[in-house]
Amino acid sequence: MIALLETRDLSKSFTLHGRGGLTLPVFSGIELSVRPGECLALTGHSGSGKSSLLRCLYGNYGATEGEVRIRHEDRWVSLSAAAPREVLEVRRRTLGYVSQFLRVIPRVSTLDIVAEPLRRLGMAAEAARHEAGLWLTRLNLHERLWHLPPATFSGGEQQRVNIAHGLIAAQPVLLLDEPTASLDADNRRVVVELIHLARERGAAIVGIFHDDEVREAVASRCFDVEQYR
Numbered sequence: 001m002i003a004l005l006e007t008r009d010l011s012k013s014f015t016l017h018g019r020g021g022l023t024l025p026v027f028s029g030i031e032l033s034v035r036p037g038e039c040l041a042l043t044g045h046s047g048s049g050k051s052s053l054l055r056c057l058y059g060n061y062g063a064t065e066g067e068v069r070i071r072h073e074d075r076w077v078s079l080s081a082a083a084p085r086e087v088l089e090v091r092r093r094t095l096g097y098v099s100q101f102l103r104v105i106p107r108v109s110t111l112d113i114v115a116e117p118l119r120r121l122g123m124a125a126e127a128a129r130h131e132a133g134l135w136l137t138r139l140n141l142h143e144r145l146w147h148l149p150p151a152t153f154s155g156g157e158q159q160r161v162n163i164a165h166g167l168i169a170a171q172p173v174l175l176l177d178e179p180t181a182s183l184d185a186d187n188r189r190v191v192v193e194l195i196h197l198a199r200e201r202g203a204a205i206v207g208i209f210h211d212d213e214v215r216e217a218v219a220s221r222c223f224d225v226e227q228y229r
Contacts, residue, residue: 002071003033004204005057005173010066012052026052027228030066036172036202039195041209041219044226050208053225054175057206058097059087070095070173092120097175098166102150102158110136110153110161111146117169135164139190155182167194174198176207180214192217 010030016022027049034040042050055061057068059079068079072094079087091097096117104113114132119125136146139160145153150161159182167174176195180188188211195218198205209215215222 001035003035004071005206006033006069007031007057008067008069010053010056010068011064012049012056012061013064025229027225028065030225030228032206032223034173034204034206036204037199038220039199039205039207039218041207041215041222043215043222043224048226048229050225051177054177054206054208058091058095058175092117094171095173095175096166096169096171097177098163098179099177100181102162102165104150106151107149109147110141110150113150113161114164114168117165121169131168132164135168136160138194139164140187156184156187159183160187163191163194167198170198170201170203172203174203174205174207176205176209178208178210180209180211188214 007030011025011028013023013025016024030053032040042053044050052061056063057079059068059082063080066080069076070079070090072090077086077090079090082090111129111132114135115125115128118128118131123131133143133146137143141157141160145157150158153161159179163179166176179195180191183191192214195205199218199220207218209218
């Protein structure tokens with residue numbers, strides 16, 4: 001089965017201009033591939049480069065060397081070399097991301113935030129909002145909160161909005177950065193179930209899971225980033 005996401009000799013370092021151009025290496029020579037239905041868990045101690053690798057896979061960080069490739073509409077796209085417009089198109093249709101933090105436009109309602117990825121795919125507004133409501137219900141976010149902006153929500157409530165926004169469009173490739181952070185046990189179980197369903201539909205997933213129980217429940221294999229430092 002062909003991979004949906006892969007790296008080739010991927011390396012990342014940061015240049016500290018405030019310290020005379022000092023180069024800080026993060027990781028070097030990473031080779032990975034993820035196929036449909038797999039969940040690859042990134043492991044390593046804090047500071048080993050897991051989040052930096054995830055941001056490289058998403059295209060937020062440029063690679064110092066090597067390449068990130070993603071299967072987009074039956075062709076390979078090099079995210080390392082793609083123009084910004086093409087990266088945005090890949091994210092719209094193929095590459096989903098759940099970060100640790102919810103970043104949204106102030107005063108936009110929770111329902112519209114979650115519906116937004118479907119609207120970008122061309123779904124009518126009412127249909128997208130209906131689907132958003134189903135996701136928020138599944139994630140146990142009470143309907144009285146749907147029409148409020150999430151800036152004042154608790155950390156766990158914001159994270160559930162984040163998860164719904166990141167998963168609703170069912171992209172073929174998903175990147176998850178501690179998706180169960182701030183969640184209680186009941187909502188962690190819901191997220192584990194959603195990840196299983198994504199794998200069953202054939203999504204290729206790369207994630208960081210600091211909760212050992214969650215990682216063991218969702219990962220098909222682990223990738224130790226620390227060995228590439």
